[in-house]
Amino acid sequence: DTGVSQDPRHKITKRGQNVTFRCDPISEHNRLYWYRQTLGQGPEFLTYFQNEAQLEKSRLLSDRFSAERPKGSFSTLEIQRTEQGDSAMYLCASSPPPGQGQTYNEQFFGPGTRLTVL
Amino acid sequence: SQQGEEDPQALSIQEGENATMNCSYKTSINNLQWYRQNSGRGLVHLILIRSNEREKHSGRLRVTLDTSKKSSSLLITASRAADTASYFCATDAPDRGSTLGRLYFGRGTQLTVWP
Secondary structure, X not given: OOOOEEEOOEEEEOXXXXXXXXXXXXXXXXXXXXXXXXXXXXXXXXXXXXXOEEEEEOOOOOOOEEEEXXXXXXXXXXXXXXXXXXXXXXXXXXXXXXXXXXXXXXXXXXXXXXXXXX | OOOOEEEOOEEEEEOOOOEEXXXXXXXXXXXXXXXXXXXXXXXXXXXXXXXXXXXXXXXXXXXXXXXXXXXXXXXXXXOOXXXXXXXXXXXXXXXXXXXXXXXXXXXXXEEEEEO
16 A cells, blocks of 8 residues: 555543654655644644655644654654643645646545544 | 635435535635545545636536635535545635645535435
8 A cells, every 4th residue: 555654543642641643655745744633623734844844834733742754754743741632633644746837736645643632 | 714614514315316515715725625534534635626727527526616706516426325424625825825735624514325
């Protein structure tokens, strides 16, 4: 399977603990995105990488959240001192470099990591 | 936040019927995309329509875009039980410098197709 993969698929943790999620994008995709989705809502943007550079961050990404993409390949999203409000599905997506003159970005999503904070 | 809003929130139809979902958005866009999400899963890209296009087809899907009304519709013809899912529209926001960056999603339409 050459799609976007995420690990783990499910994570249950106690409030105050740190958690880390991993995303492996499609290999030739240089753009990687993290979104968060709560029940009954659409995905909300968290952050975006182009290669290893973090180009955009949402205000949702508080100082407890940090994302990295050290070699421009896989990415990790860490949440420190988790709170019950962090319970959500965390989605990763990737997209290829745009063709010349293209301004659109079809994003390919992974299956998500469902986080439950008790 | 700048989000698309889908309408209706929920739609229930019989197999073989057509399903129409609408999306409204707030700002100028370069493109609008529709995604499908089965329960508890990731999103699957269905179709992208550019701001200079008015209609696009892909198999049983037909998407229209009216930039003057800032709205789009997704039509699924001859629906099947397997089409049961949530459908989201997503837009970029070039006025905010977010080309090729974040997408803004609505809350989605939950489509149920009964056999």
